[in-house]
Amino acid sequence: MKNDYQVQTLKAHVSLNVNNVENSIEFYQKLFGVEPAKIRAGYAKFDVQNPPLNLALNEASSEKRGALSQLGIQVASTEDVLATKSRWEEIGLLTRDEMQTNCCYALQDKTWVRDPDGNEWEVFVVLEDNLAEANPCECGNKLAEEKREEKIAAACCVSEPNPVSINRASEKSCC
Template identity: 30%
Template structure:
């Protein structure tokens, strides 16, 4: 077997409408449908049928923060240039989203933030793909600070 690509992520969320305001209305995913009597929504960026499924669970316990086993964060590509990342940063901050960090990973440049349920989300742009195609080890280059 050979994996083709990571197809989708499913999040349990406290409040579906609040999460849709973040992923659909702010980050720009398109809602493609609801299931579970409207308690879950499938979203797509247009790349495939859905990349994200949000399932409302109400006041279920939140996962612990900090180092733990399990999901660390998801990455969402928001463009191809630092200008697009700057624009995304301005839009996020205008919406009241706190940027927890910014990093230059050589192969990509990233902003780190939290969704309404505390899940870490990386919004990023890729650098020129020749960097990692010519040198696949570039993906593990030392992380540098990013200033936008």
């Protein structure tokens, strides 16, 4: 399909329904390292420059929350994934790593965090794209096996319920 016109895209917009705006504000301040641009009763807006994102948080009951797989930020390198992971851990966010994982027909390195409402965010780099003959998503295999269901493409890019590693900034290993 040919696009005969040019659109200057400023940034993506994501609007999330959350159970508690105050808790979510605290999480997203840590996630993106910026203060909200606007706060109202039951509402907050973040105007994030890097990555370019207009993020709105709307307080809504759990019953009114829609289906959402996950949210992500694509970066240029594994070093960027690790730098973001380090920043998140330094400010107390729990991270889960998936390195050298096949997701959406691409080899990726990624790390995950979860917001107060259970929305999962990944920061990832595509190391090798278009793995045509590969399994579309190794990261969903464990979930499919646990449920004894056939894994489907829709399960792709969902973090594992039992992650490969959990990193807690405040915990030290004993040995």
